[in-house]
Amino acid sequence: MSTGTWVLFDLDGTLTQSEEGIWNCARYALGKMGYAEPDAATLRKFIGPPLVWSFQELIGMSEEQAIRAQGIYRERYNTLGLLENRVYPGIRYALRCLKKAGMHLGVVTGKPENATRRILEHFGLIGFFEQIVCATDNKADKEQMIRKALPEGVTDAWMVGDRKYDMEGGRQAGIHTLGVTYGYGSEEELTESGAEKLARSPREIAEVLCPGTEGVSGAFLSMEGLDGSGKGTQLERLQDTLERYGYELVMTREPGGTPISEKIRGILLDRENVGMTDETEVLLYAAARAQLVREVIRPAVRDGKVVLCDRFVDSSAAYQGGGRQLGIERIMEINRPAVDGTMPDLTVYLDIDHRKSLERRMAVSEPDRMEMEADSFHARVEEGYHKLIAMDPGRFAVVNAEGDRDGIAAEIAEKVLARLRMLEMED
Ligand code: TMP
Numbered sequence: 001m002s003t004g005t006w007v008l009f010d011l012d013g014t015l016t017q018s019e020e021g022i023w024n025c026a027r028y029a030l031g032k033m034g035y036a037e038p039d040a041a042t043l044r045k046f047i048g049p050p051l052v053w054s055f056q057e058l059i060g061m062s063e064e065q066a067i068r069a070q071g072i073y074r075e076r077y078n079t080l081g082l083l084e085n086r087v088y089p090g091i092r093y094a095l096r097c098l099k100k101a102g103m104h105l106g107v108v109t110g111k112p113e114n115a116t117r118r119i120l121e122h123f124g125l126i127g128f129f130e131q132i133v134c135a136t137d138n139k140a141d142k143e144q145m146i147r148k149a150l151p152e153g154v155t156d157a158w159m160v161g162d163r164k165y166d167m168e169g170g171r172q173a174g175i176h177t178l179g180v181t182y183g184y185g186s187e188e189e190l191t192e193s194g195a196e197k198l199a200r201s202p203r204e205i206a207e208v209l210c211p212g213t214e215g216v217s218g219a220f221l222s223m224e225g226l227d228g229s230g231k232g233t234q235l236e237r238l239q240d241t242l243e244r245y246g247y248e249l250v251m252t253r254e255p256g257g258t259p260i261s262e263k264i265r266g267i268l269l270d271r272e273n274v275g276m277t278d279e280t281e282v283l284l285y286a287a288a289r290a291q292l293v294r295e296v297i298r299p300a301v302r303d304g305k306v307v308l309c310d311r312f313v314d315s316s317a318a319y320q321g322g323g324r325q326l327g328i329e330r331i332m333e334i335n336r337p338a339v340d341g342t343m344p345d346l347t348v349y350l351d352i353d354h355r356k357s358l359e360r361r362m363a364v365s366e367p368d369r370m371e372m373e374a375d376s377f378h379a380r381v382e383e384g385y386h387k388l389i390a391m392d393p394g395r396f397a398v399v400n401a402e403g404d405r406d407g408i409a410a411e412i413a414e415k416v417l418a419r420l421r422m423l424e425m426e427d
Pocket of ligand 1: 285317320
């Protein structure tokens with residue numbers, strides 16, 4: 001540990017948003033004790049005050065009942081509620097920028113140590129922090145905790161938080177204070193309690209504390225699979241997970257994703273275009289892609305976002321290279337100017353037998369021009385994907401797509417999160 005600039009963060013309302021877990025646990029405890037589901041306004045009041053007080057004052061329980069309710073609440077909180085958190089979008093970006101600028105980061109929170117560490121661990125944030133100071137024995141004196149978090153000799157330090165306790169604690173400990181207005185405290189509360197600076201979004205924290213530092217880049221992910229592999233559902237599930245983890249997501253698709261590319265999509269999937277030659281088809285997919293790479297994917301990745309693209313050049317390689325038998329190498333060659341070196345950091349492949357996937361697809365809606373192709377076409381597409389994976393195994397996360405949706409979603413999440421974390425560590 002060394003001196004230099006230290007930035008200490010409060011947890012709840014600054015790094016993470018915890019209301020979902022709090023509300024679910026309050027509902028659970030009340031249900032178990034035979035109380036009716038409280039309205040949203042009452043639930044909202046559970047954030048902040050001690051639980052026993054809330055159960056007594058907001059619900060009308062006796063002290064004995066409230067203590068029992070607290071026990072039931074905690075039982076759920078320690079297993080499930082704790083992880084029903086959300087990292088504010090942009091927090092990961094801000095933490096990476098501060099680290100890149102050479103700052104030392106810490107967490108100072110009124111939450112107990114066990115819960116704090118589990119939350120930070122679960123969301124892959126713990127590696128950012130050199131120091132974690134938590135409340136002990138229900139005592140949460142922020143000033144003392146801040147002093148404890150800072151190594152001796154530190155002269156430049158900031159407390160970043162969303163409530164007056166953070167601002168007052170920071171001032172009393174003699175360090176700078178930055179109030180975040182996106183948490184649970186109002187701008188008024190923060191300025192009145194002495195916030196020197198304000199940040200209206202997580203990204204602004206980095207802008208205020210290390211202005212002029214070059215930003216960090218994001219990542220490019222794609223998902224591939226046969227028509228009917230469950231790609232739509234799994235993209236939605238992955239989007240939810242990544243947003244919960246604080247990644248700023250840009251969802252897009254191929255062919256499409258820009259106004260020009262969507263027009264090309266219309267031509268490609270139009271059932272009337274039966275006369276389209278294979279070469280025209282390849283070039284139209286490549287043209288739509290060239291636009292998407294330049295207009296959406298590159299700018300977003302440069303800006304630190306995570307792009308999640310429904311299909312990319314692998315689809316051309318599998319469908320036109322395999323399905324249409326134009327050859328994978330030839331398709332990659334044709335696509336070289338379109339892609340121009342921009343390839344996914346990770347491609348999730350939903351692995352499913354082509355007969356099963358087509359059956360699933362046909363049960364849902366009318367087939368488009370591509371889906372109207374014969375069984376042998378789809379068999380060659382599947383084979384094409386397997387060749388691509390064998391050519392570049394490190395880029396693919398292959399997931400068996402024939403199991404249950406939740407299991408598939410969990411496996412995808414684990415693999416994608418691991419890759420994103422690896423990329424973050426490269427800063
Ligand atoms: P979607 O139904 O997943 O949106 O994909 C549209 C169709 O286009 C699908 O059948 C796969 C096909 N396709 C290709 O043949 N080549 C490509 O390069 C892309 C991106 C999609």
